[in-house]
Amino acid sequence: MATETAANNNKSVLWDWLTTVDHKKLAVLYLIAGALFFIKAGAMAIFMRIQLMSAENTFLSGQTFNEFITMHGTIMLFLAVTPLIFAFMNFAVPLQIGARDVAFPFVNALGFWIFFFGGLLVSLSWFFGGAPDAGWTAYVPLSSGEYADLGLDFYVLGLQISGLGTLISAINFIVTIINMRAPGMTMMRMPLFCWTGLVTSILIVFAFTPLAAGLALLMLDRIFGGQFFMPDAGGNPVLWQHIFWIFGHPEVYILVLPAFGIISEVVPAFSRKRLFGYTAMVFATLIIAFLSFMVWVHHMFTVGIGPITNSVFAIATMAIGVPTGIKIFNWLFTMWGGKITFNTAMLCASSFVPTFVLGGVTGVMLAMVPVDYLYHDTYFVVAHFHYIVVGGIALGLLAGTYYWYPKMFGHKLNEKLGQLMFWLFYIGFHLTFFIQHILGLIGMPRRVFTYLEGQGMETMNLVSSIGAFMMGAGVVVLLINIVYSAFTSERITVRDPWDARTLEWSTTTPVPEYNFAQTPQVRSLDPWFYEKVHGEGLMKPAEPMDDIHMPNGSILPLTIGLGLFVWGFGMIMLEMANPIITPWIVIGTGVIITFGSMLLHSIHEDHGYHIPLDKIKKIEKEVG
Amino acid sequence: MSDSVDVSKGLPPNPEKATLEGKNKFLGFWVFLGGETIMFATFFGTFLGLREGTAGGPSAEELFSLPLVFLMTMLLLTSSLTSVLAMFSMKKNNFRNMIILTVITVLLGFGFLACEIYEFYEYVHHGGLGFTTSAFGSSFYSLVGLHGAHVTFGLFWFITLMIRYSRTGITLTNAPKFYVASLYWHFIDVVWVFIFTVVYLMSIGGA
Ligand code: HEM
Ligand SMILES: [Cu+2]
Numbered sequence: 072m073a074t075e076t077a078a079n080n081n082k083s084v085l086w087d088w089l090t091t092v093d094h095k096k097l098a099v100l101y102l103i104a105g106a107l108f109f110i111k112a113g114a115m116a117i118f119m120r121i122q123l124m125s126a127e128n129t130f131l132s133g134q135t136f137n138e139f140i141t142m143h144g145t146i147m148l149f150l151a152v153t154p155l156i157f158a159f160m161n162f163a164v165p166l167q168i169g170a171r172d173v174a175f176p177f178v179n180a181l182g183f184w185i186f187f188f189g190g191l192l193v194s195l196s197w198f199f200g201g202a203p204d205a206g207w208t209a210y211v212p213l214s215s216g217e218y219a220d221l222g223l224d225f226y227v228l229g230l231q232i233s234g235l236g237t238l239i240s241a242i243n244f245i246v247t248i249i250n251m252r253a254p255g256m257t258m259m260r261m262p263l264f265c266w267t268g269l270v271t272s273i274l275i276v277f278a279f280t281p282l283a284a285g286l287a288l289l290m291l292d293r294i295f296g297g298q299f300f301m302p303d304a305g306g307n308p309v310l311w312q313h314i315f316w317i318f319g320h321p322e323v324y325i326l327v328l329p330a331f332g333i334i335s336e337v338v339p340a341f342s343r344k345r346l347f348g349y350t351a352m353v354f355a356t357l358i359i360a361f362l363s364f365m366v367w368v369h370h371m372f373t374v375g376i377g378p379i380t381n382s383v384f385a386i387a388t389m390a391i392g393v394p395t396g397i398k399i400f401n402w403l404f405t406m407w408g409g410k411i412t413f414n415t416a417m418l419c420a421s422s423f424v425p426t427f428v429l430g431g432v433t434g435v436m437l438a439m440v441p442v443d444y445l446y447h448d449t450y451f452v453v454a455h456f457h458y459i460v461v462g463g464i465a466l467g468l469l470a471g472t473y474y475w476y477p478k479m480f481g482h483k484l485n486e487k488l489g490q491l492m493f494w495l496f497y498i499g500f501h502l503t504f505f506i507q508h509i510l511g512l513i514g515m516p517r518r519v520f521t522y523l524e525g526q527g528m529e530t531m532n533l534v535s536s537i538g539a540f541m542m543g544a545g546v547v548v549l550l551i552n553i554v555y556s557a558f559t560s561e562r563i564t565v566r567d568p569w570d571a572r573t574l575e576w577s578t579t580t581p582v583p584e585y586n587f588a589q590t591p592q593v594r595s596l597d598p599w600f601y602e603k604v605h606g607e608g609l610m611k612p613a614e615p616m617d618d619i620h621m622p623n624g625s626i627l628p629l630t631i632g633l634g635l636f637v638w639g640f641g642m643i644m645l646e647m648a649n650p651i652i653t654p655w656i657v658i659g660t661g662v663i664i665t666f667g668s669m670l671l672h673s674i675h676e677d678h679g680y681h682i683p684l685d686k687i688k689k690i691e692k693e694v695g
Numbered sequence: 696m697s698d699s700v701d702v703s704k705g706l707p708p709n710p711e712k713a714t715l716e717g718k719n720k721f722l723g724f725w726v727f728l729g730g731e732t733i734m735f736a737t738f739f740g741t742f743l744g745l746r747e748g749t750a751g752g753p754s755a756e757e758l759f760s761l762p763l764v765f766l767m768t769m770l771l772l773t774s775s776l777t778s779v780l781a782m783f784s785m786k787k788n789n790f791r792n793m794i795i796l797t798v799i800t801v802l803l804g805f806g807f808l809a810c811e812i813y814e815f816y817e818y819v820h821h822g823g824l825g826f827t828t829s830a831f832g833s834s835f836y837s838l839v840g841l842h843g844a845h846v847t848f849g850l851f852w853f854i855t856l857m858i859r860y861s862r863t864g865i866t867l868t869n870a871p872k873f874y875v876a877s878l879y880w881h882f883i884d885v886v887w888v889f890i891f892t893v894v895y896l897m898s899i900g901g902a
Contacts, residue, residue, distance in 0.1 A: 174719040238730060246723040250715070276730040284737035291837060296827035298750070299741065305748020305830035314737060674859045676868060 090624035092176035093584055097183050098162035098479065104187055105154035111194075112146035113546060115139045120503075120539040123532050126524040136520035137204040138222065142193075144207030145226065148322065149233055150190040152464055156329045157182075157240060159471045160268045162479055163336075164244065166575035166582065167262045169253025169591045174246040176622040177672070182240030184632030189233025192639050196225035199647070206518060208315055209289065211300040211308045216293045224646050227290045228639040234279050234286070235635070241275035244268055253574075254613040255593030259353070262573045262597075263346060266353050267332030270360045271325050277364070278321035285314035294645055309374060316367035324363040327459060328356060330467025331398060334420045337470045338402050340571040341417035342409030345597055348401040355394035355401075362391045372443045381440045388438035395431055399424060415489030419470035422497055426462025430455060433508065448518070451511025457504045461542075469496070469549075477568045481581050482560035488552040496545030502538025506531045572600035577610045579694040585619045585682060588691050616688070618681040625677070627668045634664030706788050706865060711874035713867055720871045728882050735886055738838040739893060746898060748830035755831070755898030758822045764895050767810045768887065771846075774803035775884040778877045785873060790864045793873070797853055800880065804850045811843050835894065842890060845883050852876050 091097060119139050122131040131139065165173055173179050196202045203226035205214040214223050248269045252261070289311065291297035298304035300311050339346045346352065368376060368384035402424050411417065433455040437443050446452060469492075477483045510531050515522060522528050567576040577599045578586060589612035595601040602610055638661025644654035707713045712721055746755060781796035815836070818824045826836045853876055860869045 175723065178723075242723050242726045242730070245726050246719050250719050250722060276726055277733050280730040280734035281737045284734050284741075288741065288837070291833065297833040297837070298748075298827060298830040299745065299833050301830065303750070304828075305745060305750040306833070307744060307748070307830070310741060310744055314741075317737075670855065673855065673872075 087624070089629055090180075090626045092172075092180045092622050092624055092628075094161045094165050094173050094176070094179060095479070095582060095584075097179055098158045100183055100187075101154045101158035101161060102479075104183075104190070105151050105158060108146050108190060109151035109155070110546070112143045112151055113543065115143040115146075117539060117543050119143070120536040122520060123522075124536040125533070126526075126529050127521055131520065133520040134201070134204065137206075137518070138202035140518055141204050141206055141209075141222075141226070142202045145193065145203070145230070146190075147460070148207065148326065149230060149237075150186075150193065152326050152460075152468070153237055154186060155468050156271070156326065157186075157237075159264075159333065159468075159475060160244060160271075160329060162475060163575055164265050164268050165247065165251070166478075166578060166586060167265050167573050168248060168251060168256050169574050169587060169593060170247065170251040171586050171590075171619065172622065173243050174251055175243050177625060177628065178239055178243045180625070180628035181631060182236045182243065184628045185236030185239070185635060186233045187236070188632040188636035189229050189231070189236060189639075191229075192232060192636055193225055193229030195640070196222045196229075199225070199643075208319070209311075210315075211289070211292075211311045214289065214293075214311075215300060219293075221643065221646055224290075224293060224643045227286050227293065228642055231283060231286045231290070232635045232639050234283055236632070237275060238279045238283070241272035241279070244272040245276070248272075253587075253590050253593055256574075256598070259350070260593060260596045260598070262332075263335035263349070263352055263356075264329070264332035267328040267335075267356055270356050271328045274321045274325045274328070274360055274363065278318045278325065281314055282318035282322075285311065285318065288314070290642070294642060309371075312371055312374065313367070316370045317364070319370065320367045321360075321363045323456075323459070324359060326464050327467075328359070330423070330464045331356070333467045333471040333474070334402060334423050336573065337416050337420040337474050338405050339597075340474070340569055341412045341414065341420070342406045343411075343570075344405055344409040345572070345600075346401070347404035347407075348397070349596060351397055352401055355397045358394040359391060362387060362394070366391065369438055369443075372440050373447045378440075385438050385440050389435055392431060392435050399428055399431075414473070414486060415484070415493055416470045416473035418490065418493045418497075419466045419473065422493075423463060423466040423470070426458055426466065426500070430458030430462060433458065446511060448516055449511035450507040450515045450517055453517050454504045454507035454511060457507075461500055461504070466497075469493075474569070475575075477563045478575060478578075478580060478582065480557075481563055482556060483563065483568065484552050484556045485560065488548055488555060492545045492548040492552065495541050495548060499538045499541025499543075499545060503535050503542060504538070506534050506538075510535070567599070572597040574598055574610070577602070579691070581694065583690050583694060585621060585687070588619075588687050589616055590614050616684060618684055619687060620679055620681055622679045623677050625672070627672045630668040631665055634661050634666075634668060637661030638665060706867070706870075708786060710785065710788075710865060710867055710870035712871070714871075717867065717871035717874075720875055724875045724878055728878070731882065735838075735841070735889075738834075738841055739889065742834040742838045742894060745830040745834040750829035750831075752828040752832065753822055753824045755835075755894075758818055758824060759895050759899055761895065761899065763810060763814055764891060767807050767814075768891050770803050770807040770810070771884050771887050774800045774807070775881055777803065778880050782874060782877050785865055785870060788865055793865070794857060794861075797857060797873075801850055801853050804846055804853075804880075808843065808846055808850070811839070811846075815840075839890060839894065842883065842886055845886070849876070849880050849883055852879070 088096065088100065091100075118131060119136065122128050122136060161173070161179065165171070200221050203209070203214075203219065203222040205219050205223060209223065209226060212218055248261070248265055288297065288299045292299050292301065298306045300306045300308045302308065335346055335352060365387045366384055368380060369388045372381050372385075406421065411421075413421075433451070437446055437452065437455060473484055473489060510528060511517075513527065515528055522532070563580050566579055568580075569576070574591065574593070577591065591598070591610035592613035594606075594611070598610065602608060638658055641654050641657030641659075641661055644650040644652075644657055647654075710717075712718050777796045777800045781793045781800065784790075784792035784796060824832045824835075826832055856869070856872055856876060863869065
């Protein structure tokens with residue numbers, strides 16, 4: 072066994088990252104991939120704002136604009152925010168529950184690579200005649216074979232693949248959180264980030280599967296001549312809208328709940344108080360999750376489903392405001408009377424609260440059916456969801472970045488640059504999106520690439536664009552900060568640079584690959600804080616020191632992802648006018664790579680290896 | 696993760712859940728089945744929404760023949776029973792019986808699949824209902840075909856497991872694998888019961 076560990080050390084760094092099954096390394100991979108996609112989609116947003124800066128501008132053609140709105144939305148939701156959330160869930164959840172890894176380390180890596188190759192497939196569309204252009208919602212008939220070209224096949228198959236990755240990662244998180252908690256870490260002692268991670272994962276299991284079904288139907292229609300959404304052959308286009316929004320509304324909560332979780336970690340840590348109303352927070356999360364499946368028709372009020380249905384869904388929608396309000400008050404009460412430190416993480420976390428409230432208020436406005444007929448498909452809706460998506464989720468992710476950065480990378484991000492980023496981003500955000508409420512109210516439709524002169528929209532659009540540039544500048548400052556801090560920040564050697572409350576801060580920095588030399592015994596909510604105050608300042612071990620069992624790395628997750636990628640690409644080739652090779656050969660190759668790798672994995676029993684006790688003692692001495 | 700289980704006195708009574716890894720597989724698989732349920736529900740919903748959309752092509756009443764479907768139901772239900780019995784043998788640590796019963800399960804599964812292929816062939820070539828004929832055709836073939844694909848996958852899964860572990864007997868590593876495969880098989884069976892009711896009985900009974 073000792074030889075096995077030694078062999079592991081000799082492999083190249085690149086190979087190590089490609090084959091890793093360590094949740095902390097996968098977190099970094101998710102972070103990088105998510106950040107790259109975020110920058111790409113952000114650049115598209117800037118281009119769209121340049122186009123809209125003045126009336127009847129010709130910077131972008133209508134077609135390119137349509138491709139940009141579609142790719143911007145699709146990438147942001149599926150390929151940027153989702154992986155960024157998974158990055159933090161991967162990093163923090165096992166540490167916060169006192170586990171050595173997730174339940175299925177192999178599946179964890181598999182989820183990442185499948186997501187990654189799916190995202191790559193979507194992005195490839197640019198090189199084959201243009202990106203999808205039917206909006207991230209891909210409504211038929213716009214997305215049908217009649218009106219949409221090859222780009223939409225990339226959308227359908229790329230999202231199908233990346234969604235599969237997301238789904239299996241979610242299953243992994245559920246099992247991890249339920250089965251892998253350290254002794255004493257009862258459900259009601261879990262940090263709120265674990266709770267929201269659990270609930271988000273459950274939502275993924277129940278929402279991404281209808282999406283998978285819907286995408287499959289659309290694919291069958293487009294590539295194999297299905298008639299699901301074709302009215303002349305008895306099909307029904309509204310069916311797509313139902314399936315899409317049965318997925319789509321829970322999806323917005325899939326993204327926002329982990330952000331709630333991050334806020335619920337950061338706010339107590341920097342208010343030096345425990346989270347106010349922990350139990351209420353947990354139940355509010357569960358209620359939101361339940362209700363999020365009951366409200367999808369509020370995206371379809373104007374379809375004409377009928378007044379009774381619309382009213383029922385309107386009331387259900389408004390009901391979500393109640394548990395959400397509970398959360399808002401709990402954050403405020405956590406800060407109330409606390410000793411608040413306004414560093415960058417806390418600035419992002421605390422400013423999340425008012426922006427999210429604004430998004431919620433416009434949400435309730437949109438839920439009133441009669442007026443939604445006015446707001447629907449205008450910039451008012453754009454403003455609404457950006458207050459939640461940017462003012463909520465993005466701020467939450469930024470808070471998480473500044474908060475967990477020292478644990479993940481061993482040094483803090485520069486505070487001065489951090490605060491500069493925050494103010495650029497925050498002011499830019501309100502400039503961009505507040506004014507879009509008014510633009511919407513005076514009738515500017517969304518998803519249209521230009522507007523006429525003399526309708527009173529020029530100035531407001533200009534302001535909105537300037538705000539967008541400021542946000543872009545904020546992101547650039549963040550990137551500079553990452554590079555700058557890597558060279559200038561001092562190394563962190565203490566366990567707990569923030570004097571925080573939860574278990575991840577009880578590990579040594581950098582976190583050894585086995586996380587905890589001895590599984591900790593948890594004695595209360597905020598266990599690390601409890602030991603600092605009532606105990607001896609370190610976690611009590613729940614087991615004696617012993618050899619630690621670890622899983623082996625594997626290249627198979629990557630090859631399975633690659634196989635699916637080839638398979639999906641082959642399916643798209645079926646639609647190409649003159650593909651270079653027969654599509655079925657490509658499909659066959661993909662199928663063989665995929666199932667071959669799966670077969671290899673299942674017949675080769677890998678029992679992992681053990682880190683011997685003396686090596687653990689050595690590591691612990693070095694870092695401790 | 697010290698999942699050391701004492702096997703010196705033989706396997707524990709529930710070998711599939713004796714290790715943490717086994718427990719994880721067990722829970723993870725149940726969650727996966729939860730997701731599958733919703734995916735099938737979406738296909739069922741699609742079928743219910745589109746089954747009147749025959750676009751002048753053949754309709755359900757004209758096509759479906761209950762005797763064949765009844766035979767298929769019997770084959771699949773019996774295979775579920777043999778699969779349960781196989782799991783009982785596993786818990787009693789009777790490897791030979793477990794394999795025999797699993798082989799029977801697989802044979803019954805292939806019987807079902809053969810009937811399904813015959814059924815589709817009939818509908819396409821003599822009934823005039825292709826996948827592209829109408830929305831009804833598309834939704835029927837996709838729902839029932841998706842189920843058929845699951846059956847096929849399950850069969851290959853059983854076969855792989857039996858070949859891989861033909862010499863090892865029941866161990867704490869492979870017990871969860873056999874158990875999970877049999878769970879999957881029951882799930883497929885339950886889905887079929889719903890297909891039988893919603894697709895065939897309700898279409899013919901005029902509900
Ligand atoms: C209090 C909670 C919320 C309420 C009452 C609410 C209500 C609504 C309503 C009624 C619409 C449809 C507007 C229309 O198209 O006419 C809508 C759209 C939207 N909401 Fe919300 N919402 C809430 C929270 C959220 C959250 C948490 C997110 C995201 C994390 C979100 C993201 C979106 C998006 C992306 C759209 C636009 C979808 C599209 O048509 O492309 N909303 N919301
Ligand atoms: Cu919604």
